[in-house]
Amino acid sequence: MPPSQSPFQPPHRRPDPARLANAQTWVFDLDNTLYSGAHGLFDQIDHRMCGYLAHFLDIDRAQAHRVQKQYFRQYGTTLRGMMINHDMDPKPYLDHVHDVDLSAIPLDPDLHRALERLAGRKVIFTNADTGHAQRVLDQLGIGDHFDAIFDIIEAEYIPKPEPQIYDTLIQRLRIDPNTAVMVEDIARNLEPAAARGMATVWVRPISDCEVCTQAPGGDYVDFETDNLVTWLQAL
Secondary structure, rough: HHHHHHHOOOOOOOHHHHHHHOOOOEEEOOOOOOOHHOOOOOHHHHHHHHHHHHHHHOOHHHHHHHHHHHHHHHHHHHHHHHHHOOOOOEEEEHHHOOOOHHHHHOOOHHHOOOHOOOOEEEEEOOOOOHHHHHHHHHOOOHHHHEEEEEEOOOOOOOOOOOOOHHHHHHHHHHHHHHHEEEOOOHHHHHHHHHOOOOOOEEEEEOOOOOHOOOOOOOOOOOEEEEEEEHHHOOO
């Protein structure tokens, strides 16, 4: 089934800078959020996803690409669609698609300093797995800033933007949504966060992915930026 719609209907939102100044928890997405899509790391992941599907389904890459994108649009992740429709074991898939050259993304001392200045607890909320997340954070030089990684395995392979997994995140990490900020490159993934009371920041992505670059379809984004580091530095 497609990602379910949030039962909540948040009121009209007006960006309130005080929400940022008083935030107790910052919830960051990982890929294409903490580093720029211009570095092409996710292009490597995307390519490996397509190859894995082609082999698993015994189809050519063009067909695999269509399946990959269809499942991403419909289920939130390609993995979820493959598990539901083809009973695929997630672990070999995750190991394969995350076996990428991380040298594509550079050490980011400016992001390190911006996070160092940012008050409040910082956590990662990702549709990837913890191993990939930790390697990316270490490559960027910012791993020490994060207290927790809530990954796709802990989510029992239920991805953003399924609303139920935001409730699980909030409960397990003891987050007060009214004092939390979520930062994410895919706008649709911010809607359930906003519905639960979080302030939201959309890092407009550099991508040719239609879903990824789609503008918010409702009034659930409080802040937007093309450059996360510059935006954090300005707080």
